[in-house]
Amino acid sequence: xxxxxxxxxxxxxxxxxxxxxxxxxxxxxxxxxxxxxxxxxxxxxxxxxxxxxxxxxxxxxxxxxxxxxxxxxxxxxxxxxxxxxxxxxxxxxxxxxxxxxxxxxxxxxxxxxxxxxxxxxxxxxxxxxxxxxxxxxxx
Numbered sequence: 001x002x003x004x005x006x007x008x009x010x011x012x013x014x015x016x017x018x019x020x021x022x023x024x025x026x027x028x029x030x031x032x033x034x035x036x037x038x039x040x041x042x043x044x045x046x047x048x049x050x051x052x053x054x055x056x057x058x059x060x061x062x063x064x065x066x067x068x069x070x071x072x073x074x075x076x077x078x079x080x081x082x083x084x085x086x087x088x089x090x091x092x093x094x095x096x097x098x099x100x101x102x103x104x105x106x107x108x109x110x111x112x113x114x115x116x117x118x119x120x121x122x123x124x125x126x127x128x129x130x131x132x133x134x135x136x137x138x139x
Contacts, residue, residue, distance in 0.1 A: 017059055020051055024039045038069075060078075062074040092134070
């Protein structure tokens with residue numbers, strides 16, 4: 001949840017939007033139009049911000065709308081299960097990819113890399129992948 005003391009803040013919208021594919025039509029047009037936001041500008045800004053992500057992948061997003069009709073877009077990180085899913089190939093995943101995903105996730109969500117937390121994530125992910133019959137390839 002966004003915590004702010006800005007008295008100019010009108011609303012915080014929690015949205016899940018497709019990377020690089022937001023258009024002015026529904027649902028974005030309907031959601032933002034009621035607050036007087038310039039929808040085309042929003043779509044262009046969001047699509048530019050998400051050009052580093054795979055096209056169409058769903059991005060959790062907070063939109064902070066202010067009383068003066070300005071807004072900020074805050075992109076959140078991918079859920080860890082999605083990162084794992086896109087790394088799996090023919091029911092196989094490389095251990096080095098798992099390490100990268102955990103590193104990315106912890107750094108972006110917790111802003112820290114504690115050894116105990118890292119080990120806990122690794123243990124849980126390996127357990128989850130084994131239950132799903134995903135083979136972990138060590139290189």
